[in-house]
Amino acid sequence: MGEPAQTPFKTTGSEWLLPVSEYLGFPLDQVNFLACQLFALTAAFCFRLYLSPAHVSPLVRHFVAALLGIGFLVFCFGWYSSHILAVVVANYLIIIKADLNNVHRYSMVISMGYLTACQVSRVFIFNYGIPSTDFSGPLMIVTQKLTTLAFQLHDGMCKKTEQLTQEQKLMAINVRPSLIEYLSYNLNFLSVLVGPCSNYKEYIDFIEGRHISTRLKQQHASSNRQNGYNKTQDPSPLNAVCHKLLVCAGCMLFFLTVTRSLPIKYNVDPDFVSQASFLTRLTYAFFSIQAARPKFYFAWTLADAVNNAAGYGFLGMDEHGKPSWDLISNLNIIGIETATSFKTFIDNWNIRTGIWLKTVCYDRAPKHRLALTFILSALWHGVYPGYYFTFLTAIPITIAARAIRRSIRHYFLGSRVMKLGYDILTWAATQLAICYTVMPFLLLAVNYTIVYYRSMYFHVHIISILAAVALHRKHKPREPTTKTSSVSSSAPCSAQCQHVHSNNNDKD
Numbered sequence: 001m002g003e004p005a006q007t008p009f010k011t012t013g014s015e016w017l018l019p020v021s022e023y024l025g026f027p028l029d030q031v032n033f034l035a036c037q038l039f040a041l042t043a044a045f046c047f048r049l050y051l052s053p054a055h056v057s058p059l060v061r062h063f064v065a066a067l068l069g070i071g072f073l074v075f076c077f078g079w080y081s082s083h084i085l086a087v088v089v090a091n092y093l094i095i096i097k098a099d100l101n102n103v104h105r106y107s108m109v110i111s112m113g114y115l116t117a118c119q120v121s122r123v124f125i126f127n128y129g130i131p132s133t134d135f136s137g138p139l140m141i142v143t144q145k146l147t148t149l150a151f152q153l154h155d156g157m158c159k160k161t162e163q164l165t166q167e168q169k170l171m172a173i174n175v176r177p178s179l180i181e182y183l184s185y186n187l188n189f190l191s192v193l194v195g196p197c198s199n200y201k202e203y204i205d206f207i208e209g210r211h212i213s214t215r216l217k218q219q220h221a222s223s224n225r226q227n228g229y230n231k232t233q234d235p236s237p238l239n240a241v242c243h244k245l246l247v248c249a250g251c252m253l254f255f256l257t258v259t260r261s262l263p264i265k266y267n268v269d270p271d272f273v274s275q276a277s278f279l280t281r282l283t284y285a286f287f288s289i290q291a292a293r294p295k296f297y298f299a300w301t302l303a304d305a306v307n308n309a310a311g312y313g314f315l316g317m318d319e320h321g322k323p324s325w326d327l328i329s330n331l332n333i334i335g336i337e338t339a340t341s342f343k344t345f346i347d348n349w350n351i352r353t354g355i356w357l358k359t360v361c362y363d364r365a366p367k368h369r370l371a372l373t374f375i376l377s378a379l380w381h382g383v384y385p386g387y388y389f390t391f392l393t394a395i396p397i398t399i400a401a402r403a404i405r406r407s408i409r410h411y412f413l414g415s416r417v418m419k420l421g422y423d424i425l426t427w428a429a430t431q432l433a434i435c436y437t438v439m440p441f442l443l444l445a446v447n448y449t450i451v452y453y454r455s456m457y458f459h460v461h462i463i464s465i466l467a468a469v470a471l472h473r474k475h476k477p478r479e480p481t482t483k484t485s486s487v488s489s490s491a492p493c494s495a496q497c498q499h500v501h502s503n504n505n506d507k508d
Contacts, residue, residue: 087143141195142187202327307328406471
């Protein structure tokens with residue numbers, strides 16, 4: 001247990017906060033990250049109040065946002081930040097020099113290729129998590145932004161209007177961005193470290209002061225109400241920011257008191273695996289996975305709060321007439337924790353990545369859309385074998401879950417008590433299946449994954465495959481009528497629909 005403390009943490013970033021890191025017992029890169037995000041939160045309030053579009057030009061806002069973002073990269077990653085800057089510059093050269101008919105293809109190949117090369121070097125040079133500065137997170141985020149911009153630029157300048165979906169029409173870019181706009185979008189301090197990825201047009205609207213009025217105008221138009229949106233003051237994000245900071249505080253407290261006492265690696269500890277009963281191992285696996293989530297909740301919710309503090313992320317007015325600031329939220333915690341199906345869990349987890357996959361792959365692939373989207377998601381996450389065990393394991397589980405649901409759900413809809421019992425049962429099954437599926441994603445290595453699955457007797461694999469095979473013929477005649485809706489419901493949702501998933505547990 002003392003080994004991590006004896007291993008010196010290697011960092012290419014700033015060492016100014018090393019005394020704080022040693023005092024708190026946290027790795028220096030985590031301390032640097034948290035310091036930057038807290039500084040970004042303060043800077044975001046100042047950005048909204050003192051550098052608002054009413055006070056300064058968009059050029060100044062772009063410049064400050066980009067400069068702070070680059071500063072955060074250098075502070076956290078030192079010379080490693082050159083990897084992120086290099087791929088950003090390379091893609092800008094593509095945008096201004098390449099044929100626009102192919103700009104999206106070149107951007108995807110260059111961005112994903114460079115990301116994969118960096119992921120491969122990290123896996124084989126830094127063997128499965130030896131303490132070192134990990135710059136892959138910001139590189140993954142900037143890859144999403146670069147490819148999103150390239151595809152939307154291609155939509156706006158190379159495609160006819162009738163060739164685009166309604167969402168693609170709204171987000172299409174009709175002019176090449178200037179260098180400062182491009183750098184600001186990709187490297188702004190609001191999202192450079194942990195995201196989320198947003199659409200270029202929405203970001204430009206925010207910088208130029210049209211973000212809230214545009215959202216309100218769209219909402220009023222869709223509800224056939226008169227456009228009175230420009231007659232009222234812009235709603236304040238203060239309540240939303242405070243609420244999200246309280247969530248962050250709760251997640252941090254949970255991490256310090258619970259998560260650190262339930263290490264994931266204990267699931268493959270030789271003594272624990274050989275001596276503990278199956279039920280004990282299953283219980284520990286369940287609670288250790290549940291305990292691992294709050295660190296993701298913390299990072300994504302804090303990033304959302306930073307964007308909101310700057311005045312970015314306004315979705316519209318909810319049904320109660322209150323402002324909603326969830327346009328670029330990356331997760332729905334209630335939807336995740338109450339999910340009663342695999343799909344509902346996925347729809348509420350890493351939402352912006354799901355939208356990115358839909359934007360650049362699912363909506364555009366001529367065939368094999370699900371397979372291609374799955375492959376892109378796997379490549380984007382990295383090259384650790386554990387990631388691929390997770391994605392491959394999810395396939396039979398998803399197929400089996402759909403088949404079982406079609407077979408038995410209708411028997412439980414006769415009464416509220418039966419429906420409640422069904423929801424409780426499917427919640428437990430979903431959470432245990434997620435635990436089983438996600439474990440390799442956190443263990444990373446092949447040997448750890450095999451040890452874990454052997455300790456679980458591969459029971460979820462076996463049950464899922466048997467259920468899928470046994471129920472396949474039973475539902476075969478229904479495939480022509482259900483296939484289209486099943487496929488479409490499996491795709492990541494658009495920005496507008498992602499925020500209602502906490503109430504869709506009754507759906508596929």
